[in-house]
Amino acid sequence: MLKRLIPQEHAFFDLFKEAADRAVEAAQVLLKMTQNPNELDPLARELHALEHACDDLAHHGIERLNKTFITPLDREDIHELILKIDDVVDLMHAAANRMVCFRAGPPPTHAVNLAKQIVRGCEKLASAVHGLRSTKNYDAVMRDCIAVHEVENAGDDLLHAALAELFEDSKDPLYVIKWKDIYETLERVTDSCEDVANVIQGVIVKMS
Amino acid sequence: MLKRLIPQEHAFFDLFKEAADRAVEAAQVLLKMTQNPNELDPLARELHALEHACDDLAHHGIERLNKTFITPLDREDIHELILKIDDVVDLMHAAANRMVCFRAGPPPTHAVNLAKQIVRGCEKLASAVHGLRSTKNYDAVMRDCIAVHEVENAGDDLLHAALAELFEDSKDPLYVIKWKDIYETLERVTDSCEDVANVIQGVIVKMS
Amino acid sequence: MLKRLIPQEHAFFDLFKEAADRAVEAAQVLLKMTQNPNELDPLARELHALEHACDDLAHHGIERLNKTFITPLDREDIHELILKIDDVVDLMHAAANRMVCFRAGPPPTHAVNLAKQIVRGCEKLASAVHGLRSTKNYDAVMRDCIAVHEVENAGDDLLHAALAELFEDSKDPLYVIKWKDIYETLERVTDSCEDVANVIQGVIVKMS
Numbered sequence: 001m002l003k004r005l006i007p008q009e010h011a012f013f014d015l016f017k018e019a020a021d022r023a024v025e026a027a028q029v030l031l032k033m034t035q036n037p038n039e040l041d042p043l044a045r046e047l048h049a050l051e052h053a054c055d056d057l058a059h060h061g062i063e064r065l066n067k068t069f070i071t072p073l074d075r076e077d078i079h080e081l082i083l084k085i086d087d088v089v090d091l092m093h094a095a096a097n098r099m100v101c102f103r104a105g106p107p108p109t110h111a112v113n114l115a116k117q118i119v120r121g122c123e124k125l126a127s128a129v130h131g132l133r134s135t136k137n138y139d140a141v142m143r144d145c146i147a148v149h150e151v152e153n154a155g156d157d158l159l160h161a162a163l164a165e166l167f168e169d170s171k172d173p174l175y176v177i178k179w180k181d182i183y184e185t186l187e188r189v190t191d192s193c194e195d196v197a198n199v200i201q202g203v204i205v206k207m208s
Numbered sequence: 209m210l211k212r213l214i215p216q217e218h219a220f221f222d223l224f225k226e227a228a229d230r231a232v233e234a235a236q237v238l239l240k241m242t243q244n245p246n247e248l249d250p251l252a253r254e255l256h257a258l259e260h261a262c263d264d265l266a267h268h269g270i271e272r273l274n275k276t277f278i279t280p281l282d283r284e285d286i287h288e289l290i291l292k293i294d295d296v297v298d299l300m301h302a303a304a305n306r307m308v309c310f311r312a313g314p315p316p317t318h319a320v321n322l323a324k325q326i327v328r329g330c331e332k333l334a335s336a337v338h339g340l341r342s343t344k345n346y347d348a349v350m351r352d353c354i355a356v357h358e359v360e361n362a363g364d365d366l367l368h369a370a371l372a373e374l375f376e377d378s379k380d381p382l383y384v385i386k387w388k389d390i391y392e393t394l395e396r397v398t399d400s401c402e403d404v405a406n407v408i409q410g411v412i413v414k415m416s
Numbered sequence: 417m418l419k420r421l422i423p424q425e426h427a428f429f430d431l432f433k434e435a436a437d438r439a440v441e442a443a444q445v446l447l448k449m450t451q452n453p454n455e456l457d458p459l460a461r462e463l464h465a466l467e468h469a470c471d472d473l474a475h476h477g478i479e480r481l482n483k484t485f486i487t488p489l490d491r492e493d494i495h496e497l498i499l500k501i502d503d504v505v506d507l508m509h510a511a512a513n514r515m516v517c518f519r520a521g522p523p524p525t526h527a528v529n530l531a532k533q534i535v536r537g538c539e540k541l542a543s544a545v546h547g548l549r550s551t552k553n554y555d556a557v558m559r560d561c562i563a564v565h566e567v568e569n570a571g572d573d574l575l576h577a578a579l580a581e582l583f584e585d586s587k588d589p590l591y592v593i594k595w596k597d598i599y600e601t602l603e604r605v606t607d608s609c610e611d612v613a614n615v616i617q618g619v620i621v622k623m624s
Contacts, residue, residue, distance in 0.1 A: 090364075205491050305572075309580035
């Protein structure tokens with residue numbers, strides 16, 4: 001009996017880790033998109049495939065949850081964590097799609113910097129999610145979560161700087177509409193990273 | 209005693225069903241708005257009345273929850289379900305209001321198609337919510353929820369196609385601002401349908 | 417032992433109260449910003465300081481939660497309440513930042529009226545949060561929460577009136593983009609007040 005349970009425990013943490021690792025990859029592709037505007041289409045297809053893979057992970061995770069009697073964390077928290085990691089990747093996908101369908105021209109530096117924060121946020125989430133396996137990592141996990149909050153704050157500041165510059169530099173309303181939307185979608189990715197960090201902190205809060 | 213409890217169990221499921229049925233009706237009115245731009249005002253008033261009815265249902269649902277000792281699902285889940293169904297109708301109301309106050313001209317095909325997905329999403333939610341009454345329906349409820357996720361994906365794709373077309377076809381920034389906003393609000397309705405599906409799946413995850 | 421616990425109980429309610437009081441102050445500053453467009457910069461700095469103070473409160477609240485064995489409310493609810501109050505202040509901060517970085521000119525009356533609703537919403541939240549200390553206040557707390565829902569409805573109506581006027585009066589797309597965004601951010605503050613009210617009502621629903 002115990003043998004049957006232990007692998008299942010691992011399975012959920014493996015699933016979180018795999019989803020978070022996909023999120024890191026997606027963030028790296030998104031960063032490349034901001035740095036290589038001539039490669040938008042193939043990179044967006046790459047990101048689409050990662051988003052699809054995450055959807056499948058979420059789907060299988062919820063199915064597994066329905067078949068598992070004893071879970072390593074509260075069932076609701078596992079469900080929430082699966083959903084919120086999926087949201088991060090969905091929003092990166094949305095940002096990539098906007099970049100492709102807007103044909104908005106070469107990304108300004110602020111877009112690159114926002115994407116860098118997203119990479120950092122996803123890396124910290126992957127580290128936090130990995131640490132969740134054992135309560136002895138909880139201090140480190142908390143530090144990762146705090147780093148994600150910093151990423152969200154940095155995202156906020158970058159967005160406001162980007163918008164100020166956009167309105168100052170451009171008099172073309174269509175250009176403004178496009179980049180304002182892309183910047184805001186990128187910033188929402190950092191918000192969604194914070195949502196994952198909040199779920200993780202909530203898990204630790206419950207356990208302690 | 210038991211007699212007093214059974215009707216209350218039914219009462220909550222009746223309330224979910226009624227709210228979800230109002231959501232389906234609201235979605236049908238929203239679809240008509242995209243198909244009959246000359247009828248915007250009377251249809252928007254119809255949708256407003258449905259939104260008001262849903263608000264009342266939510267309000268009475270929460271009051272009832274405060275007076276009921278034994279509930280058929282976890283109290284938090286009932287509360288969450290009431291709120292999230294209400295959000296769907298609120299967002300349809302917001303979309304309708306935007307269409308009225310923007311006076312944005314005849315809706316492009318993409319708006320009609322988004323509204324059709326919303327109808328489908330609400331129908332699947334009504335079916336899922338109806339099925340919640342008995343655990344023996346849970347497989348069917350799960351299939352309904354998966355259909356809602358597909359609706360959300362379709363909403364995403366439609367939004368991106370709509371935005372690409374919008375920026376390609378129109379050079380009028382005010383027209384672009386208006387339809388971009390309406391499209392995005394319609395797509396957020398499909399997101400909110402997915403939020404309801406997630407709560408329902410969370411309930412099943414807990415019960416299983 | 418009991419002595420050690422009682423102050424901790426108070427500590428969480430004190431923390432909620434302090435955060436909600438900061439939110440009221442922030443709302444008053446935001447209102448001033450809509451009334452004194454020449455004072456935007458110093459007022460935005462004031463609001464920034466309040467947002468920072470709330471961040472610290474949230475951070476310390478979560479740390480305390482991790483060190484407290486017995487909590488006056490469910491740990492998850494305390495966590496959620498801390499986060500959602502923080503969201504209200506974050507969104508006010510975002511609205512203030514937009515006003516500063518857009519340099520959008522004197523705020524129209526609708527912006528002032530939206531800010532007035534935000535002040536009212538925050539005051540009702542502060543009252544609700546204060547009442548949570550004792551179950552004998554729960555009826556009054558419920559009334560406060562209902563008042564917050566009314567604020568959210570009023571915010572919705574004001575937003576739609578503001579948008580209708582904006583598109584009717586202005587033919588300058590950049591002006592429209594700026595004020596549309598500011599109005600929407602202000603309206604999202606009223607949404608976030610409603611989110612706090614929903615958490616509070618959820619707590620009461622559980623307790624009753």
